[in-house]
């Protein structure tokens with residue numbers, strides 16, 4: 197085959213040499229506009245894993261790289277006058293020039309033609325090529341010529357960064373944070389050869405503008421950075437090797453994705469590779485890794501499917517199918533890490549203490565979990581666990597999940613909450629044996645707090661005929677039976693979630709009809725009831741149209757909430773949560789998607805919050821002062837024009853000002869048009885943001901299914917408690933099970949169950965040992 201690689205960066209060169217190795221008869225040329233050994237940039241990093249991968253494909257190149265690289269294990273943070281270091285992170289740093297030189301030399305050795313100082317206009321310049329690799333970098337001309345074919349999706353990010361070098365040598369991957377009168381700057385620093393370190397300085401756009409750096413030329417920018425990081429640079433200079441760039445050398449990161457990676461241009465097959473087709477932010481330093489691994493995968497496909505011209509279409513198809521999965525995974529992780537650096541100044545730097553800031557930074561991509569950190573550096577993690585536990589006056593190191601939490605007069609023994617879950621099993625609003633068994637089992641299962649499902653303050657506030665209520669003395673007595681049981685038979689606390697279904701009321705139990713939220717038939721023998729909402733808009737198009745609440749309705753419902761709350765204390769509850777989420781009555785006021793009122797209760801967020809805050813204030817007064825109150829909100833409607841996470845911060849601030857102790861950060865279910873992005877811990881970023889920006893304690897909830905998730909969330913300060921719902925349906929003793937799974941044995945079991953404890957612990961210990969042994973094979 198005749199192959200032309202446009203662009204002699206890591207992608208083009210590495211592909212060329214691997215392909216030549218696979219089939220020495222192939223005629224391969226790399227066209228590069230720069231001179232040999234003339235490139236931008238300082239060092240690049242990639243992980244040990246990338247090098248292992250390279251070793252399998254070309255031992256010679258890997259050996260050269262290994263000779264030239266700088267390996268280090270530690271990450272060091274310089275923050276607020278403190279230096280914190282943790283180990284086990286395993287990075288390889290190498291000069292970009294050095295890497296390219298190794299690849300160029302190996303290409304020449306194998307017979308790849310290198311054509312320097314040739315600027316390719318387009319893929320059409322090489323009509324006799326069977327295959328053209330467009331490895332022409334982030335601004336790829338080949339890609340840009342055919343946007344309708346490749347369908348690039350390019351997002352320009354708000355932070356500014358400048359890529360510099362210094363002769364000060366750092367023996368760890370170092371992160372420096374400095375505050376100026378206008379905001380925070382951070383530097384990502386790592387040594388890549390015996391004389392030089394890469395020094396990338398980054399800050400938000402508004403900080404950059406406030407310092408006038410948009411008007412600064414390169415030298416002025418360097419002078420600024422040298423002054424800012426003077427104490428760390430210890431007299432060393434900062435240097436640029438991008439003098440060829442005109443004007444400011446500060447860049448915005450661009451995230452590139454493409455729907456299609458290849459195309460037939462009439463003569464040749466063209467395929468994008470490396471930065472031309474995808475980029476990953478330097479916060480996880482993986483652009484070069486992606487480029488090298490693209491090259492490996494394409495060669496692997498030629499090796500598997502055949503390296504003849506007729507196989508090219510299948511090879512390219514398979515190449516994209518395989519690669520794009522890995523790329524998306526990495527881009528997602530890079531995106532989280534990038535966002536962390538974009539917001540860290542405002543969100544974390546001022547709020548978190550250095551120990552927790554370090555933890556938050558290390559777990560920024562959400563790919564590294566608590567137990568993963570333990571594997572990397574056990575001593576550091578245990579030190580951090582002891583620091584975290586110490587803040588709750590608990591001696592020694594223990595996983596954050598198993599530290600106590602105190603709010604007002606209530607101390608939870610640990611940080612796990614059984615999230616409220618409707619059971620649709622009440623009769624006339626009454627909870628019975630079903631609920632005693634259901635809640636009792638979960639109270640014995642180890643969680644610190646068991647929340648009862650949404651309970652209505654009036655019969656018309658229920659979701660279904662099977663939902664519980666608290667509006668008469670019988671209801672109080674029924675609940676008292678359960679709370680007494682929980683308090684005498686377990687050391688869990690029990691909370692009530694009080695809520696009015698509003699526009700989502702009068703529906704079938706989920707197993708009765710076509711699923712959740714389905715309206716009852718008009719002639720249902722159990723009987724429908726009229727609905728109330730902020731505005732007369734049904735939740736589902738075929739749902740009952742609710743009545744927009746009058747002031748009189750509001751007064752009546754507020755009085756119901758108060759009366760119900762007055763029953764909740766004698767009913768024995770330790771905790772009260774006001775349900776303002778999921779499109780129910782109070783939520784219907786908050787969201788602009790469901791509130792179209794033109795009075796003082798509609799319009800601005802302030803107006804939309806007015807009624808929910810009135811209810812909250814009335815309930816708070818009726819609830820004993822020594823007991824805590826949380827508010828559940830939908831922190832994101834997942835619909836254009838609905839509540840956003842930024843609004844959620846304002847909502848949380850308003851409830852905080854009204855006396856709420858905690859915000860339980862759920863999302864969605866406000867509009868049937870929602871398009872949530874599900875994934876592990878997918879709502880935790882809302883809890884994190886609200887906690888830092890509104891300065892109020894939070895509960896994280898949603899797809900938290902392992903102790904490792906809980907520990908990572910709490911340790912990073914993303915929430916104060918974690919609510920776990922569905923896993924508790926499968927396993928009432930979820931907390932006890934997870935403790936045993938991670939080898940935490942200092943936890944009390946119900947006394948009659950104790951003989952099961954050591955057996956479960958021993959079983960998990962065997963599993964862990966087996967896993968360790970298998971990894972060692």
Ligand SMILES: Cc1cc2nc3c(=O)[nH]c(=O)nc-3n(C[C@H](O)[C@H](O)[C@H](O)COP(=O)(O)OP(=O)(O)OC[C@H]3O[C@@H](n4cnc5c(N)ncnc54)[C@H](O)[C@@H]3O)c2cc1C
Pocket residue numbers: 202203204205206207208227228229230237239240241242314315316317331332333334336337358359396469470471472476478481482483484485486487
């Ligand atoms: C500040 C910063 C820090 C980074 N740090 C890291 C890091 O630590 N680790 C990491 O892995 N990655 C890092 N990267 C990313 C990394 O540099 C790229 O992801 C990687 O180089 C991509 O390789 P590539 O071969 O696809 O593209 P490039 O390396 O950009 O190579 C493209 C080549 O094509 C040539 N070219 C372009 N157009 C033409 C044309 N028309 N004709 C001829 N030649 C052409 C260019 O001159 C260039 O040599 C960083 C990037 C930045 C901006």
Ligand SMILES: Cc1cc2nc3c(=O)[nH]c(=O)nc-3n(C[C@H](O)[C@H](O)[C@H](O)COP(=O)(O)O)c2cc1C
Pocket residue numbers: 615616617618619649650693775777828862897898899900919920921922923
């Ligand atoms: C069966 C079921 C019933 C639920 N009922 C309620 C409820 O009454 N009140 C509430 O706020 N959330 C309710 N939820 C939502 C959960 O509390 C929780 O926020 C959601 O399931 C996400 O957590 P998970 O991923 O751990 O399941 C319910 C969820 C389930 C699965």
